[in-house]
Amino acid sequence: MIAPNRQQELKQLLTRMQIPDRTINWDLLDQSLIHPSFSTTYNNDYLEFFGDSVLRMVVVIFLRNNYSDRPVGDLAALRSHLVSDKVLAAIADGYGFDRFLVMGESARRDPKTSLSRLANSFEAVLGALYLSTNSFCLIKDWLEPHLSDISVSVLAKPAFGNSKAALQELTQANWHILPEYKAIASEEYQVFMVEVWVNNLCWGVGKGSSIKAAQQEAAAIALPALSQSIEISAKS
Amino acid sequence: MIAPNRQQELKQLLTRMQIPDRTINWDLLDQSLIHPSFSTTYNNDYLEFFGDSVLRMVVVIFLRNNYSDRPVGDLAALRSHLVSDKVLAAIADGYGFDRFLVMGESARRDPKTSLSRLANSFEAVLGALYLSTNSFCLIKDWLEPHLSDISVSVLAKPAFGNSKAALQELTQANWHILPEYKAIASEEYQVFMVEVWVNNLCWGVGKGSSIKAAQQEAAAIALPALSQSIEISAKS
Numbered sequence: 001m002i003a004p005n006r007q008q009e010l011k012q013l014l015t016r017m018q019i020p021d022r023t024i025n026w027d028l029l030d031q032s033l034i035h036p037s038f039s040t041t042y043n044n045d046y047l048e049f050f051g052d053s054v055l056r057m058v059v060v061i062f063l064r065n066n067y068s069d070r071p072v073g074d075l076a077a078l079r080s081h082l083v084s085d086k087v088l089a090a091i092a093d094g095y096g097f098d099r100f101l102v103m104g105e106s107a108r109r110d111p112k113t114s115l116s117r118l119a120n121s122f123e124a125v126l127g128a129l130y131l132s133t134n135s136f137c138l139i140k141d142w143l144e145p146h147l148s149d150i151s152v153s154v155l156a157k158p159a160f161g162n163s164k165a166a167l168q169e170l171t172q173a174n175w176h177i178l179p180e181y182k183a184i185a186s187e188e189y190q191v192f193m194v195e196v197w198v199n200n201l202c203w204g205v206g207k208g209s210s211i212k213a214a215q216q217e218a219a220a221i222a223l224p225a226l227s228q229s230i231e232i233s234a235k236s
Numbered sequence: 237m238i239a240p241n242r243q244q245e246l247k248q249l250l251t252r253m254q255i256p257d258r259t260i261n262w263d264l265l266d267q268s269l270i271h272p273s274f275s276t277t278y279n280n281d282y283l284e285f286f287g288d289s290v291l292r293m294v295v296v297i298f299l300r301n302n303y304s305d306r307p308v309g310d311l312a313a314l315r316s317h318l319v320s321d322k323v324l325a326a327i328a329d330g331y332g333f334d335r336f337l338v339m340g341e342s343a344r345r346d347p348k349t350s351l352s353r354l355a356n357s358f359e360a361v362l363g364a365l366y367l368s369t370n371s372f373c374l375i376k377d378w379l380e381p382h383l384s385d386i387s388v389s390v391l392a393k394p395a396f397g398n399s400k401a402a403l404q405e406l407t408q409a410n411w412h413i414l415p416e417y418k419a420i421a422s423e424e425y426q427v428f429m430v431e432v433w434v435n436n437l438c439w440g441v442g443k444g445s446s447i448k449a450a451q452q453e454a455a456a457i458a459l460p461a462l463s464q465s466i467e468i469s470a471k472s
Contacts, residue, residue, distance in 0.1 A: 036443075037424055037427075040445060045308045046308050046311070049296070049311060049312060049315075050296050050300065052292075053289070053292040053293045053295070053296040054293065054296075056288075056289040056292055056293070057289045057290065057292070057293045059289070060285070060286050060289040060290075064286065064367075072281045072282050072285050075282070075285060076285060079285075104424060106423040106424045107424065109423075110423060131300075187342040187345070187346060188273055188340055188342045188343065191273070199435075199436070199437070200435070201435070201465055201469055202468055202469040203465070203468060204468060205468065207272070209276060221468070225461075225464065225465065225468070228461065229437055229439070229461065229465075232438060232439060232440060232441065232457070232461070233437060233438040
């Protein structure tokens with residue numbers, strides 16, 4: 001059982017989020033807002049792990065209901081944006097998650113970890129909300145307007161859908177190099193295959209009815225993988 | 237509407253899988269078993285995209301119901317195994333998915349793509365099963381015994397949970413090198429932080445109450461990322 005004043009605090013958060021609190025599992029919601037720097041044994045690690053899958057499921061359902069006319073490549077690009085730490089942290093910050101998150105003093109003072117701390121607690125809260133009802137019902141109505149606003153702004157960007165341009169931006173910003181595309185043999189009639197290489201590793205293989213389409217697909221596959229690797233390196 | 241003989245064929249597959257066919261959306265199930273080499277416009281690309289999230293959700297629910305006593309690191313390791321192409325392809329192959337998969341002749345003759353073709357069609361079928369009822373009900377009962385068998389065999393391996401050993405195996409097999417671990421400054425009291433570097437990139441940062449625990453965590457983070465990168469490179 002959580003303390004009455006903590007429950008009051010969490011009620012405030014739910015009010016901000018306009019989520020009804022009748023069916024909430026308060027213990028899980030409490031735990032979802034305990035950072036590992038506060039306790040190595042009772043914290044939001046597991047709920048973040050669970051919530052990551054909840055988020056991905058809610059996102060693909062949202063995309064199906066709203067962007068079913070888009071090519072799969074666009075949907076994959078939208079998804080990787082909607083589940084990125086940056087986007088999740090921004091939503092969490094809008095509700096002032098940091099005020100409700102219990103954490104060690106040193107963690108609070110560390111600006112470098114603020115983004116991942118917010119994003120992780122956001123996923124953990126999604127985990128707690130799902131597990132309160134064993135369904136997406138508390139999450140969908142609340143999260144979908146956010147997903148909608150973000151999608152609209154992403155789709156309006158001129159670089160959207162141009163994965164080659166986005167990948168080039170990424171490799172130039174990080175290593176002042178360009179990705180290398182290599183056409184490879186394809187056994188299928190009128191199907192082209194292209195690999196994209198960065199730093200001596202192949203990060204994606206694309207297929208398409210033209211070399212250009214195959215390059216775009218290879219870049220789209222490489223983008224999230226390379227971004228993740230850069231993100232991990234940057235945290236260090 | 238799909239042709240009656242195709243529906244008969246798909247009924248056979250469902251019988252093999254012991255999935256009741258009353259609530260099946262036959263058009264979606266048909267599409268889930270059409271490889272992009274057969275048609276660039278009507279194929280299982282989208283359902284694979286959707287099914288990937290369905291799979292991850294079913295896997296975390298399974299892990300919650302069966303392995304809630306395990307540390308999160310173990311669950312993450314189990315998950316990355318359960319959603320790997322190799323495991324999915326093996327399940328799909330057990331039901332003879334290739335016989336039901338409509339594909340171009342050249343694709344069928346290409347042994348290099350057989351693994352990803354099976355894994356992708358497996359995910360696409362999960363997508364079609366979810367969307368038939370907008371729930372996990374057709375999937376859970378059928379998939380959980382598989383997840384259970386695989387988990388038991390993975391957990392029985394001596395290397396399980398020893399991410400450092402597994403990572404070392406991976407880098408030695410691929411490049412004859414060892415991962416490099418670097419302790420980095422941690423501002424938290426009695427918390428150690430370690431980075432793991434392979435090929436001049438940092439693939440993971442681990443945290444723990446000892447250097448050894450932090451190294452294990454770093455290796456556990458690096459493993460799936462590095463495996464994925466090697467898998468993509470190998471496909472080329």
